[in-house]
Amino acid sequence: MKKLVSAGEILVEIMAERIGQSFLEPGPLVGPFPSGAPAIFIGQAAALGQPAGLIGAVGKDDFGQLNIDRLRALGADVSAIAVHEGHxxxxxxxxxGADASRHFVFNIRNSAAGLLEMDDAARRLLSGADHVHVMGSSLFSDRATEVALAAIAAVKARGGTVSFDPNIRREIMQASGMRQALDNVLAQTDVFLPSGDELFLFSSAGDERGAVDELLHRGLSCIVLKKGAEGAAYYDRQDTLAMPGFAVEEVDPTGAGDCFGAAFVSFWLRGAAPGDALRIANACGALAVTRKGPMEGIYRLADVEAFIAQAGAHA
Ligand code: ATP
Ligand code: MG
Known part of the structure; x- marks a missing residue:
């Protein structure tokens, strides 16, 4: 089976307990939860049985250990996660927010995650990789962008493929050079996985079809547009497919896009029909929002298939 690799931020997530709570005054928090968009992605891919590994960096502390333990338990290759003492x-x-908005206080660039580099362990992992997935949020510094671009080059040199989720977080988008890095990655992408308005960041068209056509002409193999509770749509040069989301109670939206993307890419790599890959991805995205914590809603393939069968029986 094809091996999938991603590179980028490994974080713990600590969240306000109540909706509408502000960080301008003390309040109850829950966590730490293992997190970081590429870590969620690789964890979900591994849980579905895809060989998957992460290039990342953590500190020599409990937060780092929590992440490594979780990824290992999900079956991911953690050999290229560097552990840094003193960071x-x-x-x-x-x-x-009460309006479903989320606000983040990130500490990425100045944390151990900022020490991300293409070391021997990373090169070893890439020497067996068939596909690289890039998260826009992982282009948080020049150094991290260099790692992502080097990973793309290594996988492409082996005849492999690239997927890309812009995963824009306003709070990170301000990093200098990010815009250029996003465009650079997109130009090398096979599978593009924007969510909502992210589609329009990379096109001059004002409507979905126009933006999709423009992007497909630039050489992408396919575009998978994530639409939250409404599901997702798939586009390639021949086919267009829309699929509604599964009906679930949303407890915590963070991580849905990453789980969705991991499932779609894993099944795309297996040569699944787009509709089948989209169904598994929709199910993984829906399951992800049913639990508090971005990696708590990751399920193994048998459980995801059981969820789909049950949803079908109730439809
Ligand atoms: P993230 O916050 O992880 O970056 P995203 O914005 O990239 O998320 P979304 O569109 O929010 O991505 O969610 C990804 C997918 O997860 C959706 O396309 C859908 O399949 C599923 N999903 C998300 N929210 C819900 C929901 N409330 N009910 C059912 N499915 C959902
Ligand atoms: Mg996202």
Whole structure:
């Protein structure tokens, strides 16, 4: 089976307990939860049985250990996660607005995650990789962008493929050079996985079809547009497919896009029909939002298939 690799931020997430809670005054928090978009992605891919490994960096602390233990338990290759003494693992503190907005306080660049590099362990992992997935949030510094671009080059040199989720977080988008890095990655992408308005960041068109056509002409193999509770749509040069989301009670939206993407890419790599890959991805995204914590809603393939069968029986 094809091996999937990603590189980027490993974090713990600590969240406000109540909706509408602010960080401008003390309040109850829950966590730490293992997190970081590429870590969630690799964890979900591994849980579905895809060989998957992560290039990352944590501190020599409990937050780092929590992440490594979780990824290992899910079956991911953790050989290229560097552990740095004297640096703390990255963190994300999250509040939830009453209007469903989320606000983050990130400590990534100045944490152990900022020490991300293409070391021997990373090169070894890439020497067996068939596909690389890039998260826009992982282009948080020049150094991290260099790692992502080197990973793309290594996998492409072996005849492999690239997927890309812009995963824009306003709070990170301000990093200098990020825009250029996003465009650079997109130009090398096979499978593009934007969510909502992210589609329009990379196109001059004002409507979905126009933006999709423009992007497909630039050489992408397919575009999978994530639409939250409404599900997702798939586009390639021949086919268009829309699929509604599964009906679930949303407890915590963070991580849905990463779990969705991991499932779609894993099944795309297996040569599944787009509709089948989209169904598994929709199910993984839906399951992800049913649990508090971005990696708590990761399920193994048998459980995901059981969820789909049950949803079908109730439809
Ligand atoms: P993230 O916050 O992880 O970056 P995202 O914005 O990239 O998320 P979303 O569109 O929010 O991605 O969610 C990804 C997928 O997860 C959706 O396309 C859908 O399949 C599923 N999903 C998300 N929210 C829900 C929901 N409330 N009910 C059912 N499915 C959902
Ligand atoms: Mg996302």
């Amino acid at each position: 703390a693992t990255g963190t994300a503190f999250v509040t939830y």
